[in-house]
Amino acid sequence: QEQLAQSGAEVKKPGASVKVSCKASGYTFTNYYMHWVRRAPGQGLEWIGRINPNNGETDYAQKFLGRVTVTTDTSIDTGYMELIRLTSDDSAVYYCAGALYNGLDVWGQGTTVIVSS
């Protein structure tokens, strides 16, 4: 069964960085894109970016350009999303999602990131 398991909650101060991990199991990691999506309190889903684990090619939402980096370590079937220069507006639940068959059909459980002084 295809699964994505994310790292635990993080509390960061404004200006700091956060790196969230997402370990895949039950499918061939390098065959399918991994996406990152967040949901801030009281807001809707927001697409952050994606990576092709096969070749490392990435695409990012314009809003996050220059602040986000999505990477993978194919030796351990794990993806990462790093966001720098955090502000309170970055407080959200961050999800990884796999585009395996049709749409974003496998999701991690979410990682809560709180940015507070």
Place this chain on the structure above:
Amino acid sequence: SYELTQPPSVSVSPGQTASIDCSGDVLTKQYAYWYQQRPGQAPMLLIYKDTERPSGIPERFSGSSSGTTVTLTISGVLAEDEADYYCQSADPAMTYRIFGGGTKLTVL
């Protein structure tokens, strides 16, 4: 940039039919996908490529498309269907994804 527009909220009584629209110019060029997100849970894919249902999704969930609008229809609404629903598409070059603002479905 492309946008998808959904109503913020829809209310329906149990057993009735709920319809949620999603509109945007990009929908004439790209497929739409629908996700359900219950409180405290990760989103779940409900509909892909406008009208197709993944295995395991109940038949009461269906999707349709007409021009710049796609619609998620939930027939015979159950209390457990109370959740947030999001449409999603992509830019014509398929380099980024777009979510609608989300619709909160309330089962009265």
